[in-house]
Amino acid sequence: MGDDMVHLQIDVPVQPGNSGSPLFESNGNVVGVIVSRVTDAQNVNYAIKSDYLINLTDMLPTVLQLGEAKSPPSPEQIEPFVCLITAQ
Secondary structure, rough: OOOOOOOEEEOOOOOOOOOOOEEOOOOOOOEEEEEEEOOOOOOOOHEEEEHHHHHHOOOOOOOOOOOOOOOOOHHHHHHOOOOEEEOO
């Protein structure tokens, strides 16, 4: 929509809480991640293209060493692997 190179406009039903879910094409390949839905229109929703997200992962560290942890990792240990993706 409007020459947006990051998002896909999709016409599939998306329920509240589905943001972050993968969007699959007919062969089972992930083509995007659902990010928003339009509440005033029926089945008009948006996903971020997987190609765009793959490029973003190059900025993340590649290894998280937790050792023999007997408890869940702390937020400080996970923080380098967490990113917020927003639409512009």
